[in-house]
Structure formats: C-alpha cells, structure tokens
Amino acid sequence: MTVTAVRKDPQSLTMTLEAEFDASAERVWQLWADPRQLERWWGPPTYPATFTKHDLAPGGRAEYHMTGPDGDQPRGYWNIVETDPPHRLIVKDGFANDDGTPNDDMPHNEFRVTIDEVEGGRTRMSIENIFPSAEAMEQLIAMGMEDGLTQAVGQIDAILADGAVGAARES
C-alpha cells in the first residue's frame, strides 16, 4: 500500500492523499509530464484516458477524453495554474462538451500536487483536492460523523445487505 495518509479537512475544503514511491522526484514527475504515462493511470482500466493536448506550462492546457466499455467518451480538460518541475503542479480540472469546449455549467475541481524526495531515495507525493463548495465538503464529512445519521446509514447498509430494499419500498 503506497498511500500513506488521507486527510479530509472541512475547514479548508480539501481532501489530501499522500503516497510514497521508490523512485526519484524526477521519475514521479514524469508520471504527470509524459502524456503517454499519464494515460496509463489517469483513467480506471474500464475508462482509459487519451490526452489529445498536453501543455503543462503555467497558463497551459491539457485536453482528454475517457473511453468507456459502451463507447461513451466523457471529456475533460486541465487548466494549468502553476508548474514547478519536478516539485509542484496546480491544475483546475474541468468538464468539456463533446466538441471539446469547456462545459461552464459544471463546477471546477482543483488539485495541487507536491512532489518531494525524502530519505532513502524515496519520493513523497501529496495530492490536495479542493472541493467545489463548502456544503459539498462539509456535508460529505458531517454525514459520516453525525450519530443519528451514522445509525441511519447503518440501517441502510443492513437493509441493502439482505436485499430487502425492493420489498420494503413496495410495502
């Protein structure tokens, strides 16, 4: 397991994942900087990504689509906010229409990547995801914390587990 920490912080609307790799910072940076490598990890195996444009210079842009098992092709783009190879990359990740133009009806997500070498020739990468709204983040977290709701959710899990949902909804 290379993910070493996950933090969810409602105050700053962030979820941060930290991971360590047995490789140099330069090697980890290449995962982002080389579009052919990026394509091998950005999309899940069932939705591989294809980057048709990839310019990580500050103010630059990357465009991609993912291809689903039914041939559906959701599109997205990155606007590059900040780049400092091989240590820092800040991206606004947006959704695109079928013709590749930004879909402004959808909110942006932002993620900030930090890559630093640590002892033993290893490299730590942190990815900070910034959520689109305070409500989104706070409630995501509050839902898991609030006692009443946690109980309710436990109840839901139990119902789903014994497959009684359909029956319960019919009655």
Add this chain to the structure above:
Amino acid sequence: MTDALYNRMVVRMQFAPADFDLAFGALSDATRRDIVRRAIDGEEGVAELAGHYPMSFAAVQKHVAILERAGLVTKQRIGRRKVVRTNLQGLLMARRLLDGYEELWRGRIDRMTQLVSENEEADR
C-alpha cells in the same frame, strides 16, 4: 460489487458534479439531515414532520421540497395519506461520493506505483 462496476460508478461520480452539489447542498442543513433520518421509517407526512421542528409548516415543506429535488426523499401516497420517505439509494450514493473520490485517487496512485516499478525492472 465487481471492480469494473465500481470503476464505472466512480467515473460517473467524477462526471456528475451537478448532482454532487445538489445532494450536498440539500444535506448542508441540520433540519434537512434530520428529516432524512426520520423519513427512513416513511410513516410521517409533511404536517407530522413539521411537528418536530420549531418552525412553520411552510418552512418544513420547503425543506422537504429541496430534499425531493435532490433525490433524497420521495412523497408516496398510502391510502388517503401522503408520506415522506427517504430514498435509500439516493442517500447511499451521496454517502459514497466522498469515499468514491478517495477511491478514485487511490486507484490512480496504485497505477502510478505499478508504472514506476515496471520502469525500474526495465532499467535492470
């Protein structure tokens, strides 16, 4: 759940930020969260729900409408009564969004690790 199905769900979540905002906007209020909890039993109408809160019937009705629009509750007719019921699937989906987001990135990091180690072997 199979990996493939799970991955598809994660992708769908990634590409459905509008629903994301709707669901979590609806859950951003303590009264509405309490309504969702009570409505799991699905035995009360809006008027009965309103009895639990120090606010007007109209205010509670408005909260229910917001939850309904977000797909978190539905109104169902039982005989002559109309009861508010939590949409369990909608609620579960909302609850899984954050975990899904985490899973999305964990999957990416696993694939990154794989790539880095393949590369190392090729260099040997």
